[in-house]
Every structure is written in structure tokens, then in C-alpha cells.
Amino acid sequence: MASTLTLEQVKALLCCSTNLNPDPLGMNMGSVPTHSGPYALNPRGTPREVRAIVYDGIPMVVKFGLEVYTREAEAMAYVASRTSIPIPRIYGTFTEAVRNGTVTYIIQEHVPGTRLEHAFESLSSSERDAIARQLQDVFTQLCGLTDGRTQLEPFGGGSWARTFWFKGFQTDYPMGAADAHTTQSLLTYFIGISSRSIQGCDWTRDEFLSFFDLSRAPIFSHGDFTPWNVMVHNGRISGVIDWAEAGWYPYFWDSFVLERAASTFRRIPGVREMLRAALLEYFPEGDKFGIHWNVQSDFYW
Incomplete structure (x- = not known):
């Protein structure tokens, strides 16, 4: 189940993930960017990445980087518990110390569409x-x-x-x-x-x-x-x-x-x-x- 997912498993899955980072503002009216292929985690950390993985048959999105913070997942939980707004389910969050700071990983539901x-x-x-x-x-x-x-x-x-x-x-x-x-x-x-x-x-x-x-x-x-x-x-x-x-x-x-x-x-x-x-x-x-x-x-x- 998704609840058993560990950080090491997340990092392993990221190595064969699909890039979901949007194109820059004003450049994003063409086809949806989905770039697959080998991916290596930067030991110094990256500012922000959004990638699609599949674990135990469940499609997920991993948002991670030096400029990703657990407060984002907390905000999602706050809104989800008080409204009927469709918000991706959070499967877990992890933090990891790297040379340049702390990388936060937010694992969430990959909503359709x-x-x-x-x-x-x-x-x-x-x-x-x-x-x-x-x-x-x-x-x-x-x-x-x-x-x-x-x-x-x-x-x-x-x-x-x-x-x-x-x-x-x-x-x-x-x-x-x-x-x-x-x-x-x-x-x-x-x-x-x-x-x-x-x-x-x-x-x-x-x-x-x-x-x-x-x-x-x-x-x-x-x-x-x-x-x-x-x-x-x-x-x-x-x-x-x-x-x-x-x-x-x-x-x-x-x-x-x-x-x-x-x-x-x-x-x-x-x-x-x-x-x-x-x-x-x-x-x-x-x-x-x-x-x-x-x-x-x-x-x-």
C-alpha cells in the first residue's frame, strides 16, 4: 500500500520517472510536457522537480527539492479537511539533508486529466x-x-x-x-x-x-x-x-x-x-x- 512507501523507494522510482514540470509562463500553450528517461538525483539538491511515478500500481506525483516545504502538504491537508475542493491526496512527506540544505519530498495522488x-x-x-x-x-x-x-x-x-x-x-x-x-x-x-x-x-x-x-x-x-x-x-x-x-x-x-x-x-x-x-x-x-x-x-x- 502507499502508506508503506519509504524515502529510499521514492528515490529509486524517481530514477525512471516522468517529468511533469510545466514550461515557463507564456510558453505553455502547446502539448503537455511529459519527458521520460533516466533521471539521477543531484546530491547537492535541486530547487524544484515534479515527477510522476507508479508504486504498487498507484500513479503518484512526487514534488521535491530545496525550495519545496512541508507546509505545502500541511496547507493541502488544511483545505481538504474543511472544504469539498478536489485536492490530491497526500501519501507522505520526507525530508533529507544534502550539501546545500534540506530537500523535501511530497508524495501525492496523481489526479486524472x-x-x-x-x-x-x-x-x-x-x-x-x-x-x-x-x-x-x-x-x-x-x-x-x-x-x-x-x-x-x-x-x-x-x-x-x-x-x-x-x-x-x-x-x-x-x-x-x-x-x-x-x-x-x-x-x-x-x-x-x-x-x-x-x-x-x-x-x-x-x-x-x-x-x-x-x-x-x-x-x-x-x-x-x-x-x-x-x-x-x-x-x-x-x-x-x-x-x-x-x-x-x-x-x-x-x-x-x-x-x-x-x-x-x-x-x-x-x-x-x-x-x-x-x-x-x-x-x-x-x-x-x-x-x-x-x-x-x-x-x-
């Missing part, structure tokens, strides 16, 4: 409508996981500086202990980053802040709920994957992330409308925040 980004063009109109409703249901359920939170915080606690969305700014715009733990402080932090002139934007700081409900409570968010983190099978969502960025975010965060992702699929008719339908209520604020994001020139103008 393909990433939503690869399924777009084959979906019927009714299937797109159904998936939009499912996306909205996912957001609604996640928003209900407030736990009385009053501050923004990544799952597991600590600074936002360690997360995917924020760590890239740390060299030029280091984040202090108090930064981004309220909606106002998060917005102020990004106003500072984008203080250079932005085409078509002459808002003052106070004018920009006035677009948002600064008193609104944080919501629990997947953190990176995009078409490449949603699996689709038979015209329905079969699983939501990659919970590494989960946490309590501003109420407009999911619309910002989804709009940013939707903009990469302009050439596929109807996709942006389908994704917008899932979070129409929050898009105005999501768009406004996007203007103060460092990639706004790529996705908004």
Missing part, C-alpha cells in the same frame, strides 16, 4: 461555463476559511519575503517585518516599488488606496490559482494542485492572479471571458493592483 491551460481549446461552451462555476465555488469555499484572521500571512506563518510572489523584490526592495501584513501595508509596499512613472496612471498614493476596502478581512487563497494549477478531466475540474503559495491574502488577490494569467491566453477566443466569469465581483480592484505590480507592462498595457 490535464492542466486547464492545455484543455481550453478542446472544451465545449457548456464545459467552459461549468468550469467557470466550479472556479467560483473554489474561491467561495476558500474565502470561508477565515479562522478569525485579521492579518495577511502565508500559510505556516513568517514573512512574505520567502514566497514566490514577493521574494524576487528583496534585493532592491527588502521587506520589513511589518510590511504586507495588512491590505494597506501591502499596497503601500507595492506603491513604493512602482514609484516610477506608469503610462496612463497619475494617481496619488491616497487616490490609489481609495480604490480598495482597507478594512476588509483577509481571505484564504490558493495564492497562485491559475490555469496551470487546475486539472481538468471529462469537462470538469478534477484537482487543484501546487499549494506552495497558500495563505491569507487581500480580498482582491485571486482576481489579480487570475486576470494576470488570463492575459496570456488572448489568442484563444472566449478564455478571458470564461476566467473573468469566475471572479467578476473583484476584478476592478484586481486590475488596479495589477497596475502597481512589477510586470504590469507585460500584462496590462
Whole structure:
């Protein structure tokens, strides 16, 4: 059974596994990347790998690396125990010390289907409508996981500086202990980053802040709920994957992330409308925040 799987068995299976790492953003609208062949574990550790294995007849996914952490599995268990959102079952986690740090292995269910980004063009109109409703249901359920939170915080606690969305700014715009733990402080932090002139934007700081409900409570968010983190099978969502960025975010965060992702699929008719339908209520604020994001020139103008 899967519960008897050991780290040594996982490492042995990885040597003949299939690579499931997605292509870089903007390059992932072709065929689904599945590269098989011999694989050797790096004794110094690798930042992040996602590979498919089969153990005891059970298809599994192993996510591992120096930049994989057990808190991701803990976030998945947290959401699975409180919602009906389809989330891969966790079969086990392991950690291993290597020369450059600690490698974490998360072994999880291999849910059926393909990433939503690869399924777009084959979906019927009714299937797109159904998936939009499912996306909205996912957001609604996640928003209900407030736990009385009053501050923004990544799952597991600590600074936002360690997360995917924020760590890239740390060299030029280091984040202090108090930064981004309220909606106002998060917005102020990004106003500072984008203080250079932005085409078509002459808002003052106070004018920009006035677009948002600064008193609104944080919501629990997947953190990176995009078409490449949603699996689709038979015209329905079969699983939501990659919970590494989960946490309590501003109420407009999911619309910002989804709009940013939707903009990469302009050439596929109807996709942006389908994704917008899932979070129409929050898009105005999501768009406004996007203007103060460092990639706004790529996705908004």
C-alpha cells in the first residue's frame, strides 16, 4: 500500500520517472510536457522537480527539492479537511539533508486529466461555463476559511519575503517585518516599488488606496490559482494542485492572479471571458493592483 512507501523507494522510482514540470509562463500553450528517461538525483539538491511515478500500481506525483516545504502538504491537508475542493491526496512527506540544505519530498495522488491551460481549446461552451462555476465555488469555499484572521500571512506563518510572489523584490526592495501584513501595508509596499512613472496612471498614493476596502478581512487563497494549477478531466475540474503559495491574502488577490494569467491566453477566443466569469465581483480592484505590480507592462498595457 502507499502508506508503506519509504524515502529510499521514492528515490529509486524517481530514477525512471516522468517529468511533469510545466514550461515557463507564456510558453505553455502547446502539448503537455511529459519527458521520460533516466533521471539521477543531484546530491547537492535541486530547487524544484515534479515527477510522476507508479508504486504498487498507484500513479503518484512526487514534488521535491530545496525550495519545496512541508507546509505545502500541511496547507493541502488544511483545505481538504474543511472544504469539498478536489485536492490530491497526500501519501507522505520526507525530508533529507544534502550539501546545500534540506530537500523535501511530497508524495501525492496523481489526479486524472490535464492542466486547464492545455484543455481550453478542446472544451465545449457548456464545459467552459461549468468550469467557470466550479472556479467560483473554489474561491467561495476558500474565502470561508477565515479562522478569525485579521492579518495577511502565508500559510505556516513568517514573512512574505520567502514566497514566490514577493521574494524576487528583496534585493532592491527588502521587506520589513511589518510590511504586507495588512491590505494597506501591502499596497503601500507595492506603491513604493512602482514609484516610477506608469503610462496612463497619475494617481496619488491616497487616490490609489481609495480604490480598495482597507478594512476588509483577509481571505484564504490558493495564492497562485491559475490555469496551470487546475486539472481538468471529462469537462470538469478534477484537482487543484501546487499549494506552495497558500495563505491569507487581500480580498482582491485571486482576481489579480487570475486576470494576470488570463492575459496570456488572448489568442484563444472566449478564455478571458470564461476566467473573468469566475471572479467578476473583484476584478476592478484586481486590475488596479495589477497596475502597481512589477510586470504590469507585460500584462496590462
